[in-house]
Amino acid sequence: MTFSRGVESSSQAVGQPGAAPSGGVTTVVVRRGRRRFEVLPYALVAPVMIFIIALALVPAVFTIVESFFTVNPLDPPTRFSGLANFVHIAHDKAVISSIGNTAFYMVVGVLLSTAMALAIAVVLQRPFRGRSLVIAVLILPWALPGVVEGILWTGIFDPNAGLINSLLTTLHLGGTGVLLGQSRLLTITLIELVQVWQITPLSVLLILATLQLIPDELYEAAEIDGCSPWRSFLAITFPLARPGIAVCMVQAVIATINIFDQPYILNGAADTGASLTMQTYFISFQNLDFGQGYALSLLITAVTLVISLGVVRAIYRKVEL
């Protein structure tokens, strides 16, 4: 621990050449002008670093390395097998079908949640009485467990007791019939709607934060120039909200490519809705083929990172106000 400047300056005085080594007399302790090595900061960050290294970085290296190995308790020993895992999953019908599902989850989820978040943020852009209450209710879906949200929405989609069916029968429009698990397109859209319910609140907050930075004068000037609200949205709000939109799209990309809870609960293992993460789970923890599981999660990670970077490059613009 270095205390104050006083200590350092006196150590410099003591450290003057000539005053240093003085024979056998040990009364003068020579201090160097350099700062002493401090242990405290390292001690403070050590626990976090140990966690991060042992339970995040080492496992990540594991995933990369062992995706090139056969790792299967039913087929020992663990041995190098080159690209065999990747070749195998590339020919796995369930994996291929889940790639399509996941791509669809991502496209629907990212577009829908971003569009809705932008619309909600614009509604909440200006202060009004009760806005903080609306925001409190708005973040509710974000705070709930994804699995349980699947259960809540089962109640909406249920062919008998569901809200949609109840509305249709009450309006004499017939019933819904079975909504989930029949048509692949409808199943995935409805499941993704549940995830959109969960991820949109955070997107709203991210976009709202950027909207708060836009000065009112811009809107006033636009109004004086005769801009319609829609025109000023296109000319002012949207371009200036781009940093927030980019961040919210990235979090939507990460959430949707890795979707697990909602299809697992709402549609089970069925091909009509199974996602890539679900296939990783089935391959690793039901077939116990960890090697292929590693390969698949490595691919998911790589795709997530590439698409996230692409979104940032396409959408993000530095805004200076």
Add this chain to the structure above:
Amino acid sequence: MSPAWSARRRRPVRGGTSTVRRIGVVLIVLWSVIPIYWALKMSFQTEGDARAIPAQFFPIRPTLQNYARLLGSGSDVSGGIRQSTINIVIECALATIITILLATIAAYAFSRLHFKGKNIFFYAVLATMAFPPYTTLIPLYRIMSGFGLVNTYTGIVLVYVSGFLPLATWIMHNYFQSLPDGIEEAGLVDGARRLQVLWHLLLPLARPGIISTALITFLFAWGQFLFPLVLSSDLSTQPLTVVIAALQGRHDVPSTLMSAAGVLAIIIPALIALIFNRYIVNGLLTGSTR
């Protein structure tokens, strides 16, 4: 730190609350609460009433039979619900306490002390935030199983803490950085040691940040499903989310009972979100400024 939009009051530009905005606000609220309302409604109905035609949009003949089956003694599902509720509370509480403790001291060092290699350490922590959540699912399972920690509180809590530390450290780091610089110097001149400065001067100032981070961490822990699904193999450690999901597949479990189970699992997070929403919103925004 108050949210940016409450800090600055602006005069409304165009006609205050327009009709369009009112409709928008109503739609936002409906969208957020209808699935919760519908589950709540079904949870107080018999399966017959829930399926009745014409449809009942309120529980006309409310019943507690679903909750009785979930919680009452001696029913087929209540044992699992009770034990898994205890499990989820223990796991979330431990994960939150450990995460906050470690993240706070590390964030203090990262934001207010100078030491060699600081940036490398800090970027290593932040880099793990870029991983998609399940990248390390399989290796973590294999590591935990290697140490005999599968199906133990320790194993689950260790994995949770490792997952939540980066975001918690990042939020606390930003929070400490927002505190004025002079604080430590004032304390150090008084002869206090650095840890005393942290304890007596910085922590009280950072309390809102600590509360935000703790609430967010707790909510994340409560929402976990795939990790505990893999890491816990029986009722001794399975959290509520895993046990409820297993009910979903059973044929003797009607949809009204599932709704009641869903309501039970969201009571705590929903109350936290409603009561402490200011802390949560601030924490999320502190964590997202890059």
